[in-house]
Amino acid sequence: MERYDRQMRVAQIGVAGQERLNKSTVLIVGVGAIGTYAAEIAARMGVGRLILVDRDFVELSNLQRQTLFTEQDAAHKEAKAWAAAKALRAINQDIRIDFLVDDANATSLLPFAGKVDAVLDCTDNFATRRFLNRWCLEQDVPWIFASCAGTFANVMPIIPDETACLHCLMEKMPLFNETSCDIIGVHGALIPMLAGLQVSLLTKLLIGEQLVARYYQLDNWDMTFQAFQVKRNPDCAVCVHHDYGDTAFSRQPVLLCGRDTVQFQIGATLDFDTLQQVLVKQQITFNTNRFVLTFSFDGFDFTVFQNGRVLVHGTDDLVLAKKQYQHFFNEV
Numbered sequence: 001m002e003r004y005d006r007q008m009r010v011a012q013i014g015v016a017g018q019e020r021l022n023k024s025t026v027l028i029v030g031v032g033a034i035g036t037y038a039a040e041i042a043a044r045m046g047v048g049r050l051i052l053v054d055r056d057f058v059e060l061s062n063l064q065r066q067t068l069f070t071e072q073d074a075a076h077k078e079a080k081a082w083a084a085a086k087a088l089r090a091i092n093q094d095i096r097i098d099f100l101v102d103d104a105n106a107t108s109l110l111p112f113a114g115k116v117d118a119v120l121d122c123t124d125n126f127a128t129r130r131f132l133n134r135w136c137l138e139q140d141v142p143w144i145f146a147s148c149a150g151t152f153a154n155v156m157p158i159i160p161d162e163t164a165c166l167h168c169l170m171e172k173m174p175l176f177n178e179t180s181c182d183i184i185g186v187h188g189a190l191i192p193m194l195a196g197l198q199v200s201l202l203t204k205l206l207i208g209e210q211l212v213a214r215y216y217q218l219d220n221w222d223m224t225f226q227a228f229q230v231k232r233n234p235d236c237a238v239c240v241h242h243d244y245g246d247t248a249f250s251r252q253p254v255l256l257c258g259r260d261t262v263q264f265q266i267g268a269t270l271d272f273d274t275l276q277q278v279l280v281k282q283q284i285t286f287n288t289n290r291f292v293l294t295f296s297f298d299g300f301d302f303t304v305f306q307n308g309r310v311l312v313h314g315t316d317d318l319v320l321a322k323k324q325y326q327h328f329f330n331e332v
Contacts (some may be wrong), residue, residue: 003094004046017207018046022095024206025049027116029104029132031084032056033186034146035122036068037195042120042202043088049096050088051112054081055103055309057292065188077303079291101291102307104128109135118205119143120198126170133158133166134244142205146198151187151221153194156214156230157201163213164232165239190220253318253325256311262321266308266329275304278328300324 001008001018008018026047028039031054039050058066058073058080068087069080081099088097102108104123119136121129121143129145136143142159145166158165197216204211214227237243254263272293279286279295286295293304300321301313310329312321 007045012209013203013207017203020207021046021203022048024117025051025115026202026206027051027053027109027112027119028122029053029119029128030122030124031068031080032062032122032124033065033191034148034195034198035120036066036084037192038120038122038146038199038202039084039088040067040091041195041199043092043095043097045199045203046092046095047206049098051116052081052084052088052097052099053102053104053108054079054084054099055101055305056080057303058083065186065191076289077287077292077294078289079305082291101305103309104131104135106131106135113139116141118202120202121145121147122195122198129166134238136160137165137239137242138244144198144201144205146194148190148194149186151190151219153190153197153218153220155194155197155201155216155218157205157211159205159211159213160239163211164230165236167238168233168236169215169230171233171236187220190218193218193220253322255316255318259313260316261311261313262315262318262325264310264312264322264325264329266310268308270304270306270308272304272306275328297327298324302328 004018007013008015024047026042028035028050031039031052035054039052042050057077058069060074062069063071063074068084073083079101081101085097085099100108119132119141121132123129132143136158137160140160142157144155144157146155148154156169157163197218201211213230215230217226232239234240256263272288275293276286284295284297286293291306295302299314303311303313310325312324315321
C-alpha cells in the first residue's frame with residue numbers, strides 16, 4: 001500500500017477507502033480523450049480492476065488530447081482499448097486491466113453483467129450514452145455521464161432508483177442530434193479537468209460516500225463552474241416505467257459523427273487470412289495488426305475489425321459507401 005500513501009492521508013479516503021478502491025471494478029466505455037485521462041487517474045489511484053471498451057483505433061489527430069497513446073500506436077493503427085491497456089499495465093502492475101475492442105452493446109457487455117461496481121461514460125455520442133443509461137438501470141449499477149466540446153464540460157452521477165437518469169435530463173433537449181453533428185473542437189486543457197471531476201465523483205461512489213444528485217457544468221475559458229439540481233421525472237419512460245426498448249445497436253450502415261466515415265456491421269467474426277487472400281488477388285496493399293486490417297480501394301480507405309465491423313472512410317454518402325463496401329463483403 002506504500003504507493004498509495006499520499007492518497008490514504010486524505011481524511012475522506014483513509015486506509016479503509018483505499019481498500020475499497022482496491023477491491024472495486026470499473027467499466028470505462030470509450031478510451032479516447034476523456035477515457036484515457038480517467039483510466040490513467042483510476043489506475044494510479046489503485047482501482048482494482050478496469051475494463052476498457054472502445055471500438056476505434058488510434059489516429060495521429062488523437063494525440064493532441066488523448067493521453068496513453070504514442071505516435072507508434074497511430075502509425076500501426078492500434079486498437080485504442082488494447083493500446084490503453086498496454087500503457088496502463090506499465091503504470092500499475094498491481095491492478096487488473098481488461099479490454100474489449102467493440103461497440104458497447106447488450107451483447108458485448110454481457111460478460112461484465114453483475115461484475116462491475118460503477119461505469120464511466122467517456123464516449124463521444126449520445127446513442128451510446130442512452131444505451132448505457134438503460135444498461136446501467138437494468139444492471140442496477142451507478143454510472144457517471146460526462147461530455148465536453150469547445151470550452152464546456154458536463155458531468156452528472158446517475159444512481160438507479162435514486163437520481164434522475166439521462167432520459168430525465170435530456171428527453172426533450174433538441175441540442176443533441178444522433179444522426180449528424182458539427183465538430184467544434186475541444187480545448188485540450190479542458191479534458192483532464194473533466195476527467196478529474198468524473199473520477200472524483202467515482203471515488204466517492206466506490207468508497208460509499210453519499211453523492212448529491214447534481215448536474216455540473218464547467219467552462220475552462222471563462223473559468224466558471226456551476227451545479228444544477230436535477231429532479232427525477234416521476235413519469236420517466238426509462239427509469240420509472242422501465243421501457244428500455246432495444247439495447248443493441250442496429251446493423252444498418254451508420255454515418256459516424258464528424259468523421260466522414262460510414263460504419264457497417266457484418267454480424268460475424270472475420271477471418272483476416274481469407275480477406276488478405278482476396279486483397280492479394282486484387283493486388284491491393286494492406287496493413288494489419290492484432291485487431292485491425294486497413295487498405296485503400298478506389299480512393300477510399302477501409303478499416304476492418306475482427307469482430308465484423310467495417311469502416312469506409314472518405315464519404316458521408318451511405319449509398320456510395322455501401323457500393324464500395326459490397327465490392328468486398330456480401331452481408332450488410
